[in-house]
Amino acid sequence: GENVEQHPSTLSVQEGDSAVIKCTYSDSASNYFPWYKQELGKGPQLIIDIRSNVGEKKDQRIAVTLNKTAKHFSLHITETQPEDSAVYFCAATWMDSSYKLIFGSGTRLLVRP
Amino acid sequence: KAGVTQTPRYLIKTRGQQVTLSCSPISGHRSVSWYQQTPGQGLQFLFEYFSETQRNKGNFPGRFSGRQFSNSRSEMNVSTLELGDSALYLCASSFASSTDTQYFGPGTRLTVL
Numbered sequence: 001g002e003n004v005e006q007h008p009s010t011l012s013v014q015e016g017d018s019a020v021i022k023c024t025y026s027d028s029a030s031n032y033f034p035w036y037k038q039e040l041g042k043g044p045q046l047i048i049d050i051r052s053n054v055g056e057k058k059d060q061r062i063a064v065t066l067n068k069t070a071k072h073f074s075l076h077i078t079e080t081q082p083e084d085s086a087v088y089f090c091a092a093t094w095m096d097s098s099y100k101l102i103f104g105s106g107t108r109l110l111v112r113p
Numbered sequence: 114k115a116g117v118t119q120t121p122r123y124l125i126k127t128r129g130q131q132v133t134l135s136c137s138p139i140s141g142h143r144s145v146s147w148y149q150q151t152p153g154q155g156l157q158f159l160f161e162y163f164s165e166t167q168r169n170k171g172n173f174p175g176r177f178s179g180r181q182f183s184n185s186r187s188e189m190n191v192s193t194l195e196l197g198d199s200a201l202y203l204c205a206s207s208f209a210s211s212t213d214t215q216y217f218g219p220g221t222r223l224t225v226l
Contacts (some may be wrong), residue, residue, distance in 0.1 A: 041219075044156075044217045046216065091156075093212055100158040101215065103148075
């Protein structure tokens with residue numbers, strides 16, 4: 001069925017360290033994979049996305065990698081800062097039921113000063 | 114460019130009542146999606162509208178309904194409210210489909226007593 005698994009559920013890192021969040025999806029036809037950051041009291045904000053014809057994408061301290069064969073994708077945040085503390089969600093499109101995103105369960109990232 | 118706006122931001126209702134939530138998408142966006150966010154179930158897709166037509170619907174009971182107007186603004190309605198309907202209801206808009214970047218509003222926090 002439609003499913004996106006996300007790990008870990010919580011992640012605590014020291015400021016300046018890297019953080020990695022991983023997601024796996026079940027629909028091999030999925031072709032769009034966004035990552036969202038949600039701060040307390042706000043809606044999710046897109047931070048980076050990747051499409052199935054690309055293996056990696058970077059934007060400053062944030063990068064996403066996609067392995068279509070293994071059906072997993074990961075978010076990498078380098079040189080973490082306290083303002084990176086938030087809940088991060090991965091998502092995937094579901095091509096047999098298009099026009100919707102299936103979200104992972106979220107990762108609460110805490111960056112310790 | 115104004116973002117996605119949702120009104121009201123907070124609502125308190127009692128069981129059995131009905132509620133209508135409103136969403137104004139980003140100018141030029143024609144696709145509006147609704148999601149329910151709860152601590153237990155995470156972000157779940159409710160439905161998506163494009164050009165006043167519902168293109169997809171999630172696994173929610175018929176008490177949840179929506180519509181889209183010719184100016185792309187959307188409303189969702191929940192009838193016969195239950196305690197379990199307490200959640201953050203998020204609206205997201207995109208240019209045309211879920212593979213376009215979806216931008217979320219701040220959400221409407223619904224509390225059912």
